[in-house]
Amino acid sequence: MPFAESPQREFAAATEWAAGRTLDALTGAEGAAPPTPAPAAPEPQALLAGVRVLGPDVFAPALLTGAPTPPETTEIVAEAFRVFPSDESGIHTWRDRATAELLTRAGYPVSAPTPPPPPDPGEDGWQHWSVRMAQLSCLALPTLDGPVHQRAREHPLALARGAARAVLRRDHRTSARLVRWLAWLHRTGTPSTLELPPLLRQLALTGDGTARSALDLTVAAHLAAG
Amino acid sequence: MLAQTVLAPHRATAPELGTVKALMTEDESPVSDAPLYRPEAIGLLLLALLLSPKGPKEKK
Structure with missing residues (x-):
């Protein structure tokens, strides 16, 4: 995927890519031939950033349809949590806490800081x-x-x-x-x-x-x- | 669903972490509120209509 130099644009594009794959899994379109050529997977660091931004939504197909999350997907979420660790400031820590809870349920225990009120x-x-x-x-x-x-x-x-x-x-x-x-x-x-x-x-x-x-x-x- | 990935080699830098945080907490779009009724605009429109030059006439 031709990414721009700016990490903001690169990570935003990777988030879109990961959201598209999650949407495919949720709607059952995964594996179907897309009408237009699907964009190539982002670079590893960018993909982890995209998965980290999506957070709990990566598990949405499993939580909404009951289909299990593939173990390799869970592994990527855990890796994203390791590469982009949670810090203790800001509203986003609530998202991190939810991601950590879902990862722990999936057998990848990770800790997240206590969020603000x-x-x-x-x-x-x-x-x-x-x-x-x-x-x-x-x-x-x-x-x-x-x-x-x-x-x-x-x-x-x-x-x-x-x-x-x-x-x-x-x-x-x-x-x-x-x-x-x-x-x-x-x-x-x-x-x-x-x-x-x-x-x-x-x-x-x-x-x-x-x-x-x-x-x-x-x-x-x-x-x-x- | 995200299987075709090679794991990333390094821990994120501070700017990368900041970028991820910013993407997580997208603010509302900087668009204006819904269009509002502005009665004074009618006067301006009428004035512009009165002051506008006449259209060209067709030659006989």
Whole structure:
């Protein structure tokens, strides 16, 4: 894959690649002949970065469909955790904690630092809080639960407001991530003030064309159907 | 699903770690809010319409 010199662009492209492969595994398209030539695999360091960015989402096909995660995939996630270790600052440590939990379940025990308190809409309003929750949308998966999920259960209205705001701003990426939380709430029995099917249809029609957003929407559709 | 990988040789550098963190915590898109109704814009449109030159006439 012809990558640019900047690690930001290289890692972003690798994340897209890994998201595309995960999406294929989730939709059952893995191994099927793609309509256009599939991009070549990224360089090893970039691929590990991409897998590290996806975090718990690498396990989404297994958690949503019951198909086991291939051992070599789990090994790559563990290697990504070793090469890109978790540090103790920032909201991303919640993602690291979820990845560590899933890796430990898969037989690759790794430790993650204790995250800061989960974001609360009472601190700086539902707008900012919903963006923080969008950054943690990869935690919206079956069998994962914790303080962040508890916050989502406590504030379904703030999540719905955030999703509606993101749709109005035409911020497709944030909308897809917040709709995923709404779908998780639906699956866990928390009533939401927004109807999911029209939202999912709208976002599918106006997609931003990225594999990451497509993965978020597909996970949301699975959660909503369950 | 991600099987065709050779494991990476070295531990990530600080800029690489920073890049991964930034990709994990994508902020919302820097787009403007939804279009707002601005009544004063109507006056400007009417003024522009009145001041605009007439279209060329067809020669007989």
